Amino acid sequence: MNIAVLSDIHGNHVAFESCLEFLEKKEIDAFILLGDYVGEFPHTEITMDLIYELKKRYPCYIIRGNKEEYQLGGLGNDNLNWNEYPSTIGMIRYAARHTREKDLAFFASLPITMRVELPDMPPLRICHGSPRKVKEDIRPGCEINKEMFAEIEEKYILSGHTHRVTNMEEHGKIVWNPGSVGVALDGSSKAQFMILHGVAGKWEPDFFAVAYDTDKVIQEMKDENLYELAPCWTKVSESLLKGGSVSHGHVLFRAMELCYEEIGRCNWPEVPEKYWQQACREMLGE
Numbered sequence: 001m002n003i004a005v006l007s008d009i010h011g012n013h014v015a016f017e018s019c020l021e022f023l024e025k026k027e028i029d030a031f032i033l034l035g036d037y038v039g040e041f042p043h044t045e046i047t048m049d050l051i052y053e054l055k056k057r058y059p060c061y062i063i064r065g066n067k068e069e070y071q072l073g074g075l076g077n078d079n080l081n082w083n084e085y086p087s088t089i090g091m092i093r094y095a096a097r098h099t100r101e102k103d104l105a106f107f108a109s110l111p112i113t114m115r116v117e118l119p120d121m122p123p124l125r126i127c128h129g130s131p132r133k134v135k136e137d138i139r140p141g142c143e144i145n146k147e148m149f150a151e152i153e154e155k156y157i158l159s160g161h162t163h164r165v166t167n168m169e170e171h172g173k174i175v176w177n178p179g180s181v182g183v184a185l186d187g188s189s190k191a192q193f194m195i196l197h198g199v200a201g202k203w204e205p206d207f208f209a210v211a212y213d214t215d216k217v218i219q220e221m222k223d224e225n226l227y228e229l230a231p232c233w234t235k236v237s238e239s240l241l242k243g244g245s246v247s248h249g250h251v252l253f254r255a256m257e258l259c260y261e262e263i264g265r266c267n268w269p270e271v272p273e274k275y276w277q278q279a280c281r282e283m284l285g286e
Ligand SMILES: [Fe+2]
Pocket: 008, 036, 065, 066, 067, 128, 160, 161, 162
């Protein structure tokens, strides 16, 4: 039994298509998708339609990520007060404009965690961040893991959200994170995912990273005006596509730090562009 596990596509349909092409040649029995289908990249509709097609062809176990929660919460709906914060809110607004009614209904139908039971195999607990919070990271060696894992019945946990390929065993649990399809943070600019092989009642993980046409994604970002809609955010996306490893979160954190240092407060999403620009110059060299 082979289960394909993909997470954090973030709207990168080119990366997603390359994963699906690769998996087409494997004997895949089911798909597990761990959330964050929309996000940084153009033509969100293509990613969503690929997921709907996948559902018709395979058993699929699908949960919701924080990016879907933003859209369900209406975060991307026009809020004129936020017009001066395009690097913070621009991509969320773009995704909102490209999220259709049927996508919202689909997001609303998704659970944030699920127990996956397959014949003669140990059950899997799947989640985006952690089983209790969509945005909680599971990282190796964290103090919080002991308490978090104690609440989970299953031995095997699949999680995403950190965009870091993870294979860890702690406090009696085995945790696998396939990395990110659309936004790899390891400097590889490849699409990451995994196949879980069910062999004689045991799960064996197999991690993959495939190259894809990153130039095509950058061209689509230009064509869709993302460099104007979300200037610094899109520069970080481009840098990652070109093999960088500085994440959006790190640049945002630095921009907020600079804002706080200068004016004594900084409340997301109200992060002025000048701090974004300074953070980008420091961290991306531009
Ligand atoms: Fe996430």
